[in-house]
Amino acid sequence: MKAVIQRVTKASVSVNGETVSCIGRGLCVLIGLKKDDNVVDMEYIIRKILNTKIFEDEKGKRWSTSVMDNNYEILCVSQFTLYHQMKGNKLDFHRAMPAADSEPFYNNFLLELGKKYKPELIKDGKFGAMMQVLIENDGPVTLEIESPIKTS
Known part of the structure; x- marks a missing residue:
């Protein structure tokens, strides 16, 4: 599982021109x-x-508090393209979880995130839709975090 986390002053998701x-x-x-x-x-x-x-x-001390410490909002957006591979100039998504499995997994992720934080501060896009994501990155600060590789 991978998360690209961006610190924002504001962000929104629109589908078909509707926020x-x-x-x-x-x-x-x-x-x-x-x-x-x-x-x-x-x-x-x-x-x-x-x-x-x-x-x-x-x-004003940087890198001192978390989103939870500040009671800030979180906007989650599912993005299967994070698990792409390049085959020449063509994108391959075989590493990504199939949609039939990923939608319930993603919904469970949102539910669990809400259990650990404040559900009213967690928003998301529309799973599987073509979305326009507007992000006003603060800093800019962007982190990529991936869950540890499993060993057999």
């Missing part, structure tokens, strides 16, 4: 799921989203 979600200060998180992801991967990514010290504190 479906928007947030103020917080995090916009692009979520990629791969075929063998499981609950352990989900818990790891949730922990990192909620606890990574990505914001300044009240005295």
